[in-house]
Amino acid sequence: MKLKTAALACASTAAMLIVGLAPAASALPVTVAPTLLEAGSVQDDNGVLAVSATSDSAITQITAHFFAQSDDDGTEAATEPETEAGETQDFTLHSGTADSGIWYTSQPVQLAALGDYRTVIELTDADGDRTEAAGGVLDYNYTALFQSFTATPAAPDYFHQEVTVGGRLVVRHPGTRALYPRQSVPVQLLGLDESGAATTATTDADGRFKQVFVPKHDGGVSAYVTGAQTGSPVRIAIAQSATRVTLDAKDVNIKPGQSAKISGKAEVEAAGGVWKPLAGQTVTLDPQGSGDASTTAVTGADGRFTGTAAPQSSKAVNVTVGSDYEGFLAASAVQVARVHVAATTSITGFTASLDKLSQLTVGGTLETGDRQPDSSKAYIEYSKDGRTGWKTVKTLTTGVDADPGSFAGTFAAPGKGYWRAHYKGTPDFGASYSKVLHVTRTATRITGANASPEPVKKGKTITVTGKLQQQLASGAWKAYGSQKVTILFKAKGAATWQVLGTAVTKADGTFKKGFTAKKDGTWQPVLLSPDSAHLVSYGSEDFVDVK
Missing domain, CATH: 2.60.40.10 (Immunoglobulins)
Structure with a gap:
């Protein structure tokens, strides 16, 4: 089989580390022999061959043989001998281990002609086991790439708004690494047009291209050519110039239904900290809160403006020029004009x-x-x-x-x-x-609250007593009779109170209620449900030990 000469070809961007890899067929089905996993060109570096292999011991030698690809369906006439275009044993472990890893050729493969080459890989391990298997394709063709891609200036400002983006498109020989310019190639530039459409620039005899534009905001610009590595995007960061607004008056008084006139001057900072009139720019008057629309005014040649605001109520109106989000003018510090409109409450x-x-x-x-x-x-x-x-x-x-x-x-x-x-x-x-x-509401109180006897034998009677009073307008306390006092009990160690019963106060406000002693606990009388003219009151708590 004769070696073929290949036309100049651009390398497609590959999604995998190794390009054109094909499953290998083991020549010797010995389980302990080395196994070829993949072999093919390294992504974006066509002249370098990558071999992925594994074995039960360290792989000590790799030999790659290269054969020119056929133009037909991949088979050669039986009468035509196949000619080896070259071979190499110059491999270095790139990743993994000696018994399971990926090897790269230390230097680009040197072949006489460009083209696609079928590979046959010989693997030998430390045990002396040897495998010969078909690998993938070595894409031995030119790689198109952007040798340079820049934006000048990368930080444009209000006084220098035009940006020139450009670079040089070349092809690289897979073996010698020599670079050659690409002429008359349309380069697609992305990021120049607000619509997202690409802008085309054509390379000259030296492979160079450029395009001038005025950016609207910060962003990236990238170059692209079909079949070439995409140019690394360049970042354009607008250096916004500082702006300021000075108001003629910060407080404006109007009557309901009137419009307030808000006037002042807008300026931009130039080199050396010099402030210059900002002509032909929009000043925004934005009432704070909701319900009132923003208005705008345009500055004259001297930077002066007069706008109107008609808020429905007294409001602060934010006055600004520029934008922090896009353009060459940074948003000015907010100047507040307060529009006052009287209101009855x-x-x-x-x-x-x-x-x-x-x-x-x-x-x-x-x-x-x-x-x-x-x-x-x-x-x-x-x-x-x-x-x-x-x-x-x-x-x-x-x-x-x-x-x-x-x-x-x-x-x-x-x-x-x-x-x-x-x-x-x-x-x-x-x-x-x-x-x-x-x-x-009349205040009440429970005095002399007591639970007795203390201690008491289990099964005997515990009597809860006390006296309910209400406070007169004079401040004196008087007996509060015919009222229900609730008796509460909380067992020792418990977290909640229980209602055990009620006692009705006598004319002198006293009450008494007996209960069977069952367990240790705390007793408390409470006026829990007074009428709408009185307040709740609590007697003191009393602990009784039940024997």
């Missing part, structure tokens, strides 16, 4: 109720018309007489449900007194008060 639906545990629950709604403060608080105030000595007991934030002005809360409170809600207001919203509510 009121507190409606104020309620206050005191439960038996002396917990006060209040609620109401802060009404501010069509507008709401960014953040508002209702101050719950208490007075003994409803006229003087008001003090804040609790502060509640509005917006507890679907109504943004609503507020509600529950907290410990005195048994008697007067309550109101107070909104203190802001420069944009007036202060307001709710109606005053009188809330009262």
Whole structure:
């Protein structure tokens, strides 16, 4: 078989480490002999042959024979002798171990002509066992690659916006590694066009190509040629120039329905820290919060602008130029123009109720018309007489449900007194008060609580006694008769209380209830369910040892 000459060919990018590998057929089916797993060109380095093999002992010698591939279906006429194009024993272990690894030729294979070559691999191990098997294909052809690919400048700025991307396309000989330029080849450049479409640049006689463009934002640019290694992407990072906005006034007062005029000057920082007028750029006026649309104004040659904002309520308007996300101009620091529109407020639906545990629950709604403060608080105030000595007991934030002005809360409170809600207001919203509510429950107490005898024999009677009283308006305590006192018991070591019974107080407030002694534990009388005008009270706990 004669050696073939191959036309110039570009190497396809391979997905595996070894290109063109084929399963090997063992010449000698001896289980202890070396086994050829794969053999073929190394990815992106066609002139280097890789051999993957394993054996029961160290592989000591590898010989590769190369035969030119046939142009037909892979078979040669029986009368035509097959000519070996070359061989090599120059292998170095690349990875793995001597008995199971991958070997590379130490130097590129040297063959007389380009082309695809069938391989036959001889393997010999330390035991003297030898295998000869067919390997894969050595892709002994030119490799097309980008010798260089750059972007200049890689960090363009507002004053130098054009970027030139370019490089050199060459082919490399698989054996000698000599490089030759590729001429008149269309190179696809990705990353120049915002639409994602490729831009084409054609190589010159020296294989060089270039393209000039103005980037819109940071990004990567890569070069691609069919059949060639993709050029390493280059990163273009726009060096954004600093900008600033100076407002003529930071506070603007208007009436409802009017538009506020917001004016100022936009500038860009040049070399040496010099600030220059920023002409023809868009200034954004963005009301904070929701419900109001942003507006824009365009700077004149002197960098000055005048815009309008018509928020529905008093709002801060953020004024900026530039963008941190794209373009040559960094976003300026936010300048805030505060537009003030007066508003009348009121507190409606104020309620206050005191439960038996002396917990006060209040609620109401802060009404501010069509507008709401960014953040508002209702101050719950208490007075003994409803006229003087008001003090804040609790502060509640509005917006507890679907109504943004609503507020509600529950907290410990005195048994008697007067309550109101107070909104203190802001420069944009007036202060307001709710109606005053009188809330009262009479305090109670249990004195002289006792469980006896102590100790007591099991099965005998334990008697729980005490006296229930209620507090008069004068502050004095009076017997509270005809009330049910609940007797609680908690066994020794237990975590929860049990209701064992009730005792009804006499006219003098005293009560007594007997129980059969069963186990050690703590006893306590409690006014657990008072009427709507009284508060819960607890007698002292008393431990009784049952013998």
